[in-house]
């Protein structure tokens with residue numbers, strides 16, 4: 001452990017730079033160096049830093065009431081935020097369960113699914129199906145549904161048993177003679193086989209990120225894939241849990257990424273951009289029939305965390321949502337996202353070590369390869385992703401790198417998730433600095 005730090009950092013031997021201020025798309029360190037936050041931290045800071053409307057709402061709330069435990073009270077601000085989220089949610093989602101972050105949201109959704117089936121007299125549904133190369137959080141339940149073997153391996157045996165199927169990974173897995181739609185059908189057929197193997201009446205839920213984020217660059221779904229998944233789940237009475245902790249809350253250009261797939265999940269998890277980094281907050285949006293089963297049955301959800309519905313967190317999230325609506329930021333994400341994509345393609349499309357550039361809205365992944373023709377990855381021992389992150393930091397650029405061995409697959413990926421307020425000039429600067437770092 002570095003004697004210079006008492007904070008338990010992830011990298012135990014090193015102390016990262018000291019961040020002292022955030023303003024707009026920039027963070028500043030103690031030496032006065034500015035960094036463009038091209039990753040929004042980890043796809044969190046959708047409105048950038050120091051947004052005056054969010055700060056004002058938080059100040060007003062903290063002056064009035066910071067915290068009231070939900071076993072005694074609800075608050076005006078939590079009710080307003082829930083109203084706002086329900087009014088903009090996919091059809092039939094009637095209730096919002098607040099938590100403090102993404103892993104808690106996923107844990108809560110898993111337990112909601114379990115309790116729902118107990119309440120409706122189907123306790124034999126004990127299995128979850130999820131996808132390889134997915135990330136759903138670091139708590140033990142979320143880690144179990146997550147499909148990143150490297151993160152899971154040393155924590156086995158995990159608390160719940162989960163079957164994993166293939167994600168949409170077009171660049172690597174779509175056959176040359178297959179259309180994207182045929183590839184999607186093949187993936188749905190693989191899911192159908194997994195359901196048959198487990199027994200259709202034994203499966204609780206299929207869990208997936210609508211757009212994959214934190215494991216293999218950005219993994220976008222192929223057309224029709226989620227429609228096929230939804231039909232399959234409906235046929236067998238299986239719940240569809242979509243995890244939009246990273247890709248949700250406007251990041252891909254619609255408030256929820258599933259809107260672009262034309263599917264409505266039974267449970268939808270959000271976090272990160274919900275509070276925009278101003279406060280830790282996450283939520284599970286639930287279909288009426290799930291809430292109703294609990295209301296008619298035991299009358300309570302047997303779960304809960306101390307800080308759920310924290311008033312200042314709700315005030316921050318409500319302000320973030322109001323700014324997004326008032327300033328037309330979803331349209332701006334689509335427009336600036338198209339600009340960022342065109343710049344990335346123009347500058348990096350022919351780069352000898354860029355294999356694929358993929359994404360939606362302001363959510364972009366770059367897959368690095370040693371050889372474009374064979375799509376061979378770099379030797380993982382080079383830790384290219386970590387070196388690229390360091391090179392980018394030296395250029396005053398924050399990017400979110402991923403690498404290491406994932407389910408026997410390695411690879412180096414970079415994630416870009418800049419604030420929705422990024423100007424075209426700031427996006428240009430992101431691309432320029434990324435090229436220099438590369």
Ligand code: PMP
Nearest residue numbers: 101102103135136137214245246
């Ligand atoms: N789900 C997804 C899709 C995520 O990307 C993340 C975080 N990267 C999580 C869950 C976990 O969120 P948190 O780190 O806030 O617990």
